Amino acid sequence: QLQLQESGPGLVKPSETLSLTCTVSGGSIGSSSSYWGWIRQPPGKGLEWIGTIYYSGSTYYNPSLRSRLTISVDTSKNQFSLKLNSVAAADTAVYFCARHSRPYFYYLDVWGKGTTVTVSS
Amino acid sequence: EIVLTQSPGTLSLSPGERATLSCRASQSVSSSYLAWYQQKPGQAPRLLIYGASSRATGIPDRFSGSGSGTDFTLTISRLEPEDFTVYYCQQYGSSLWTFGQGTKVEIK
Numbered sequence: 001q002l003q004l005q006e007s008g009p010g011l012v013k014p015s016e017t018l019s020l021t022c023t024v025s026g027g028s029i030g031s032s033s034s035y036w037g038w039i040r041q042p043p044g045k046g047l048e049w050i051g052t053i054y055y056s057g058s059t060y061y062n063p064s065l066r067s068r069l070t071i072s073v074d075t076s077k078n079q080f081s082l083k084l085n086s087v088a089a090a091d092t093a094v095y096f097c098a099r100h101s102r103p104y105f106y107y108l109d110v111w112g113k114g115t116t117v118t119v120s121s
Numbered sequence: 122e123i124v125l126t127q128s129p130g131t132l133s134l135s136p137g138e139r140a141t142l143s144c145r146a147s148q149s150v151s152s153s154y155l156a157w158y159q160q161k162p163g164q165a166p167r168l169l170i171y172g173a174s175s176r177a178t179g180i181p182d183r184f185s186g187s188g189s190g191t192d193f194t195l196t197i198s199r200l201e202p203e204d205f206t207v208y209y210c211q212q213y214g215s216s217l218w219t220f221g222q223g224t225k226v227e228i229k
Contacts (some may be wrong), residue, residue, distance in 0.1 A: 037218070039166075047158075047166065047209055049218040060216045063122065096165055106155040108212040109177065111165035 001029040004097050004112035008113035012119050014090075022097030022112060029078045030055040036080045038071065039110055040093040048093075052100065053080055087119045104112040123147055125221035130225050131229040140197040143225045144210035149190045154213040157186055157195045160223075161206045169208075200226070204208060 007021035029036065038050040051061040053071045055116040061069050061086070065084065084091060094116050098108040124147040134140055135142040144155070152173040158166035168177040170186035173193055183198040197204055205228050 008146040039220075046223045047160075047211075049211075049220065052218065062217070074138075098165075099208065101168070101171065103151070106154045106218075107168055107171045108166070108218075109168045109171075111167075114165055 002099065002110050004099065004110060006097050006112045008095075008115060008117070010118060012087055012117060013121050014026060014119055016084055018082070018087050018091060018117055018119070020082045020117070021093055021095075022080050022082075022114065024078045024080075024099075028075075028081065029073065034102060035105040036073065037098050037100055038082045039108070039116055040097045040099060041096070041114075042090070042093045043093040050082065050084075050095075052105075059068050087102045089119050091117070092119045093117060109118055122217060123150060123219055124214055125210050125212055125219055127221035127224045129212060129224060130222075131225045131227055132171055133227050134200055135201050135229045138200050139141075140196075140200055140204070140226055142195040142208055142226075144188075144193040144195070144221050146191045149195075150214060152189050152193075154194050155186075155188070156211045158209045158211060159204075159206060160209065166176045166209060179186075197219070197226075199229060 003025045005023045012018045037052040051071045070083040094114040096114045097112045099110040101107040101109040126145045128143045155173040157170040160166040174186045185196045209227045
């Protein structure tokens with residue numbers, strides 16, 4: 001059974017870089033040409049798609065975050081990662097990683113439990 | 122970028138009643154690209170409906186989706202106690218994924 005687990009610091013200072021990793025277990029990150037995504041949810045608010053990476057490394061970013069965002073994949077570790085630089089209080093959120101459905105990548109069918117990141121000095 | 126607008130923001134109903142949730146897109150969306158999710162407090166979202174009308178694995182048949190173009194609907198035929206939570210629509214287009222702002226179904 002495929003499982004995803006987010007990890008990373010729960011507290012980041014303003015203007016610094018937020019770094020999170022999603023570890024995939026129960027399956028290979030490169031299997032069946034999969035896409036992998038990051039989604040966030042500010043406290044009490046709705047879901048925001050952050051970005052998506054193909055197992056081969058192609059990336060797709062939310063235009064509102066593109067200038068600050070890097071998503072990468074490490075197939076040898078079965079992980080993919082997110083780096084968001086120059087963070088501010090508005091980046092405080094629960095961050096989820098998820099697998100895009102297969103064979104069509106239009107939806108997100110397996111999600112991690114989420115990790116809370118607070119931006120504060 | 123396609124914007125999804127969900128209505129109502131909050132729906133107050135009683136168990137056993139029928140719930141009808143709306144998702145309107147700012148421009149036409151292929152039905153293949155439209156999904157619905159359920160999110161309970163403190164949990165990750167769960168895929169309910171994909172392709173506008175297909176139920177995901179394990180989803181009870183009281184959940185159904187319909188619609189095309191710019192107007193899509195999630196219907197819960199008879200509300201069970203566990204259905205009172207938040208629902209999101211989501212679409213894919215031009216290498217971007219966007220979510221609606223959510224509809225909360227609360228107990229009346």
